[in-house]
Amino acid sequence: xxxxxxxxxxxxxxxxxxxxxxxxxxxxxxxxxxxxxxxxxxxxxxxxxxxxxxxxxxxxxxxxxxxxxxxxxxxxxxxxxxxxxxxxxxxxxxxxxxxxxxxxxxxxxxxxxxxxxxxxxxxxxxxxxxxxxxxx
Amino acid sequence: xxxxxxxxxxxxxxxxxxxxxxxxxxxxxxxxxxxxxxxxxxxxxxxxxxxxxxxxxxxxxxxxxxxxxxxxxxxxxxxxxxxxxxxxxxxxxxxxxxxxxxxxxxxxxxxxxxxxxxxxxxxxx
Numbered sequence: 001x002x003x004x005x006x007x008x009x010x011x012x013x014x015x016x017x018x019x020x021x022x023x024x025x026x027x028x029x030x031x032x033x034x035x036x037x038x039x040x041x042x043x044x045x046x047x048x049x050x051x052x053x054x055x056x057x058x059x060x061x062x063x064x065x066x067x068x069x070x071x072x073x074x075x076x077x078x079x080x081x082x083x084x085x086x087x088x089x090x091x092x093x094x095x096x097x098x099x100x101x102x103x104x105x106x107x108x109x110x111x112x113x114x115x116x117x118x119x120x121x122x123x124x125x126x127x128x129x130x131x132x133x134x135x136x
Numbered sequence: 137x138x139x140x141x142x143x144x145x146x147x148x149x150x151x152x153x154x155x156x157x158x159x160x161x162x163x164x165x166x167x168x169x170x171x172x173x174x175x176x177x178x179x180x181x182x183x184x185x186x187x188x189x190x191x192x193x194x195x196x197x198x199x200x201x202x203x204x205x206x207x208x209x210x211x212x213x214x215x216x217x218x219x220x221x222x223x224x225x226x227x228x229x230x231x232x233x234x235x236x237x238x239x240x241x242x243x244x245x246x247x248x249x250x251x252x253x254x255x256x257x258x259x260x261x
Contacts, residue, residue, distance in 0.1 A: 004193060071212075072208040072218055
């Protein structure tokens with residue numbers, strides 16, 4: 001079940017980016033504790049809530065207008081399936097003039113980077129944090 | 137936080153499909169969602185828990201479809217003048233390309249879950 005929660009380092013970064021929703025868990029110095037939905041972020045430096053990945057991605061959609069997809073793709077070389085991510089930055093978009101970031105921008109269509117959905121999800125989250133930090 | 141959890145109807149459908157994992161949420165029979173403190177539990181084991189239903193998060197439900205049914209959902213915010221969200225479901229190939237457009241990610245997520253349930257039921261009648 002711990003797969004549901006973002007890792008400690010990303011949870012701290014989300015706190016700095018203004019994440020303030022109630023969570024099912026919290027971290028103290030990197031250790032995860034599960035609780036009810038009444039936990040909010042603290043001003044303590046090493047204490048932070050543990051958002052689920054869904055909550056984290058919702059923050060980026062709603063506060064930073066950064067949207068994502070975890071894409072499932074089939075390699076054209078060996079026909080194995082894997083994952084990429086794409087981030088869409090609506091702040092930069094004027095109608096159909098899209099600006100987006102892909103996990104593997106130089107690869108041919110269909111080539112993927114991540115073997116599991118979870119790997120792609122974490123990589124995508126790290127990139128979203130990086131972009132949001134740049135925006136601030 | 138309730139937005140993280142699948143609705144009761146879908147939680148029950150997942151139970152009927154064999155979903156049997158520990159969850160942070162539970163629907164006691166005829167009641168509202170209850171979120172639990174501490175370690176997650178499998179509430180679908182009715183021998184112990186009576187008519188309770190484990191209530192997964194959307195992430196957990198989608199992971200279960202990937203792992204158990206090889207059904208992969210991709211939810212995508214589409215950059216169009218209307219800024220809609222769409223989804224696709226793959227099983228080795230694109231399972232079906234529905235004409236689906238939703239105003240919010242959450243609406244697309246719920247509709248996608250319902251479609252996954254429908255496909256899994258059709259594959260395992």
